[in-house]
Amino acid sequence: MTHPRTSVARTPVGLIAFLFIIATALGCSKNDEKTASQPSNSTSPAAAASTPSSSPSGSAAELRMQCYGDGNECEVTRELLAGFEKKHPNIRVVVDVVPYKAILENLPIQLAAGEGPDMARVTDLGGLNKYYLDLRPHLKDPAYWEKNFGKTLDWYRAGRDDRGIYGLMTQLTVTGPIVNKTLFDQAGVAMPARGATWDDWVAATHKVAKATEVPFPMAMDRSGHRFAGLAISMGAKYFDADGNPAVVDDGFRNMAKKFIDWHKDGTMPKEIWGGSGGGQYRDGMKEFQNAHIVMLITGSWQIERLDKNVGDAFDWVAVPNPCGPAGCSGIPGGAGLVVFKHTKHPKEAALVLDYLAREEVHAEYMVRTANIPAHAAITEKGLDYKLSLAAKTSLNTFMGEVSGILPPAYVLQGYPYNRAIYNATVSRLGQSVAGELSVDNALKRITADINEAVKEAQRK
């Protein structure tokens, strides 16, 4: 008879199985530790191999680096660090690749709660200043940093009196237009030369669009940052004399009006700015790549991607920023590696940054990630990017644009709450593009939004 067993009779089977489970669980957790003690990234077998169990000097330090990538930045960092770890066998850097969202939204909360990684690749350069470790005391040669990164070091600083060195620019970006050259050729329209105004470009691209039956002459990424470049060319200052935000001035207003008009008269497709809500970022790459747009206002970071994706479909080229009354400015931007105060290994972290900042390492990083360096010496020498000729030319055009950037653009980039300004710009102008707000009301709301937010941030 095979009648079901009583619970008593079940015990031996159960017990054996239970022991088995425990054994498996232990086995797994052991595995866990093993994996945990290895550099996470499997792309770098060298790093794993170079982790000796005994450290010649001092105790082993494990550094956690939170990294987001627009492309291969994190991988390249990890691979470059293999060289560092060979030299410093007692320091291990684990690169945790996270979505940008984690850096943007979660990292500030983690830092405020006293948690978070040792280092991170961030874009809120000024905003997170209070959590940064000043690297200056730990650096071998602060003067090297001052000399080569002088312009961008300010972006990380708390104020005018702050002399600290906080981070390493891993990517310098410049905004600017990219143009579908083939369309110009097909239309037989000459491309406006350097120094041409926005209106010249609008007229030219309109002509091209009409001739080639392309739906839209221009488009711009949905980003307050991109817009700032245009506004500054129109004369926007963004700040008053005391350095407080005073975003909506004549320059800003003129640009905003022009911008809305461009959407109304079909110069720009409404769906990029109008099709989303809030501060969401959208780019116009899909449209540009399908040759639905003659000119896309974007930035240097898209070049590598364009090179890969457009391929042979048409010729494209980066052109100098069109001009407004105040100048022909783009706006810089970028991401940087920073170390946080709460790290247990400040010295080691500084060593890591020092290594990555070395000219040959930095140059390799820039070449492999196809980014513009913020390093003066490297910029001067130029880099041999592994890109097509068109891409290289375009990248050089963008690098050339750095010199044309007007001072307010630098101030804005260094302002701790710049993203609050960008967000307000995008969400309100976006509403205006979608027809929900008049330009005047949008401008009023931008002012109110920024003032309120900044007031809140300063409330103690």
Added chain:
Amino acid sequence: MNDKFASWPHRVLAVVTGALRAITHLMLNIPERPMRWAQRVLGGQRIAWLFLTPNLIIFSLFTFLPILINFYYAVTGGVQLWPSERPFIGTENFQKLFACDNYFDYSTCDQDLFWRAIYNSMKFVSIQVVLMVLFSLITALVLNRKIVGRGFFRSVYFFPVLLSPVVVALVWRWILLRDGVLNAIIESMGGEKVLWLLDPSWSFFWVIFVTVWAQMGFYTLILLAGLQAIPRDVYEAAQMDRASPWRTFRKITLPLLMPNMIVVLALALIRAVQTFDEVFVLTGGGPGSATTFLVQYIYNTGFAQQIQRFGLAAAASLVLAVVLFILTMAQLRASRSKIDG
């Protein structure tokens, strides 16, 4: 030689069942003695608290405590994270939310987007819930017929429920973009491209469509269960009474389906008010703010900003909770006799 291949799944299966049996056995016997003791001490009915304890502890810690902290956030200002560091400002956040020159025109409000979000949410909930119930019902009715491959069709309609909201929105966004699949299809048939996500009405439509698409399967199954529970002879009786199909549906199917309908309605309502992920990825709340709903407003204010205004967001979330509570209570009151044993 076949043996090796035949035996390993068996072995795996044996290990798995053995493990499960062991867990079940231990779960039965380890807590039993203390529970028996507690039963003696507490008596027959109060032992219920012991069953509730694990859930209540976790619940209090990870749900209730955060909600309390959130309440406190609502009466404080600043951008500090720890409640103790936040300056107390009383009802200032609420005043800010409710500061309007004219309550019938959200553009005169201090927090215009908040009111816009409330308006959008109300519109969305009232339309989406109705459509959700309607389509779930239609689908359930169709699937309740004697059809070939019912199991397959049931799975088909349920499948989107398995997808994460983000994936759902991502896929549909690709379909609906100007250069998306849908426009490609329209163009290939000789039509004109439609800017699905730029026109506020279309955008609103698609938000509703996509949420219904993604969640309908679940409610369909609940209704299907209800339909299958209706005894056959009731329909036969109706047939004898020469009731028209429509009358049969209205006078027999619908009333007998009511308990299921109420569950569907309640769940769909709560879910609709809390809609966030799908819309955030699909339209980002746009065009402009045409599909910005309350949860997204709260998320944008408290989380997605460089200057994270937890206080204002918390105050708005309180308003949301009150709205939901009133809705649910009203619904419970309307159907008190029907659910809840």
Added chain:
Amino acid sequence: MARLQLKKVVKSYPSGDVIRGVDLDIDDREFVVFVGPSGCGKSTLLRMISGLESVSSGEIIIDDQCVNDIPAAQRGLAMVFQSYALYPHMTVYQNLAFGLENIRTPRDTIAKKIAEAAKMLQIDHLLDRKPTALSGGQRQRVAIGRAIVREPKIFLFDEPLSNLDAELRVQMRAEISQLHRQLGNTMIYVTHDQVEAMTMADKIVVLRSGNIEQVGAPLDLYNRPENRFVAGFIGSPKMNFLPGVISSIDSDGVQVKLDGDEEPTILARVDGAGRTDGEKVTVGIRPEHIHVPGDQSTGRTAAPNGGNTVKLAVKHTEQLGSESYLFAELSGGKRVVVHLPGQTSARIGDIIDVQIPAPSCHIFQTDRGEMALPRLDAPIDRPTTPQTDQ
């Protein structure tokens, strides 16, 4: 040995009392039936005895031990539920074994006990089936088997036959009675069906709205109902109740003038002590106690010792062959049911004379309690107990 005593047992709910001070003694080996209409509290009382319901006040005593605070499991009782309450996810064998496993009975003992019980109940071929695969009667047996294997002091049955069809019910009735004889345990059986009560019980407890109306042997209750409720509840078809007014009282009995101008006067052989003329009362006559003289087809043509003769207008008849029913009206229109043995020649529309023996008539007061007046010469139902009449 299992004696059960209830002392002033009360069950209160916020909405009101369900059991209102019940006193009851149940002897060892007794088969007691709680009977009453639905909502009378009989099931609640049973559940209180079982320990599934708590006692609001009073005491439940099993074998001289108050069990109020002893949980159900430890009272040593077993219960058969109306719904059978078989665990649907377990086989019959597992269902039977569950209780024994819970008290850590050795495996082979369990197997032995189940085999015995299964044989006794003739369910040994069903042990591997799940309850859903069983017929109603089989489920019933399994439910009883589950109680049997526990070897309880007292068996509790909660309307166990109400879900069975008529034929099975009769069969199971006999089987449960036989089981009682075989096992000899105390059994408490709850039902709303007076037939079950009459056929199975050693002792019937009639309950109404949380009170005991009467306790006694089945025939005792039939012959000497203490009040109108018990009289109406016991016996089928139901006793005829005719309202009237006492017209005279003497040693022969009590005369009652039925309400209504044309209605007759009925003599009942009851003790009218303490009653007064003109008092409102109800006359109760069992349908089977009405005789139809001259009905050639019935064997019973004349009343044993005379009594009342009344005219009835036959409105409807039911002929069952072995017995028949007349649905008739008095001259004033009061409805009366007559139950005759054999077949009747009465036809619809006939006016017939019937005899109602005075000793068979009951009289009930109309005030609260509706108590019966003591009958002067009711039949002796328990030969062992000396009775005073006749």
Added chain:
Amino acid sequence: MANRVVQFLTRTRGHGRFHLTDWLTYGYLTIGVFLMFGPVMWLALSSFKTEAALLQFPPPLLPYGPAEAEVEGYDRPLPLYRVEKEDGSETIMAQVRRIGLIAQMVDPDDPGTIVKVNVKKRKRVEEFQLATENYSDLWRQFDFPQYLWNSVFITIVATILTLIFNAMAAFALSKYQFRGRTAVFLFIIGALMIPPTIVLVPTYLVVSGMGLLNSPWGVIWPAIATPTGVFMLRQYMLTIPDDLIDAARMDNASEWRIFWRIVMPLSAPALAVLAIFSVMWRWNEFLWPLIVLNRSEEFTLPLALNAFQGELKTQWNYLLAMTVLTLLPVTFVFAFLQRYITSGIASAGVK
């Protein structure tokens, strides 16, 4: 044979005739299949496209890539084009290079002569190509097994605990009469009203205060006490007859044994439904693990998936491939449990 198929297909309302409502039914179902499955199939196909193809308009249905050919005298394979000749006929030629509007082409059979062609007169020859590198790159770049294990661990442990704890609470709320029952029930239902997105930050503070950051338990514990689960199970348990529980009590079972041996097995359909939901929720969860788990060795699949979303660019090809990979396990689980789930939800939702 064919007759039989037709007969089978038309076996609808029992009367043999294919009624108008049957046409409507099958029409609705067919549209439904396209509408419900179409987007998912498209997602699966797209995950095999290159990034360039993903951005292409009109979007190709199947993954296509440019056809290339080895041409004598050229180191690299050259892309093939369909060229319209002056006489209107078409030939297939390989392109050497393109300068502005003029493409230099060669006939693969005659590599010596270069022909100049206007770009408007050529069309790329495409062929079916699976961009499997979307997947292989993932495998190379990512510690995929580790993420899979993390996701599986969190999903399974959280689901088991969810089932046990919620079932216990639901049992207490459905089968006992005790003071405070309604209050507890309302308390739990009340929490249904607060979307978790809203209390993300306070919950983070609590979890951080308990030292659960960077641990799978930081994801598991907060997920366990789901009000929906308690609600669903309670509603189902209300349908279990009280008699069964009383019978078990009479059978000398302790309350725990009743729960474990009677109530749990009888709630199996509802538990299955909750299990499916819990698996889906935990498997797809993104916002919460993103803030709790910062170390890549603790990452779950959705975190890894979203690592392709940068500040300025999203690597769609990898994102889609990863999405498909993430989707596979749930789909399999569903395929296996389909029958159980559909009938289970059925009974779980109500009563």
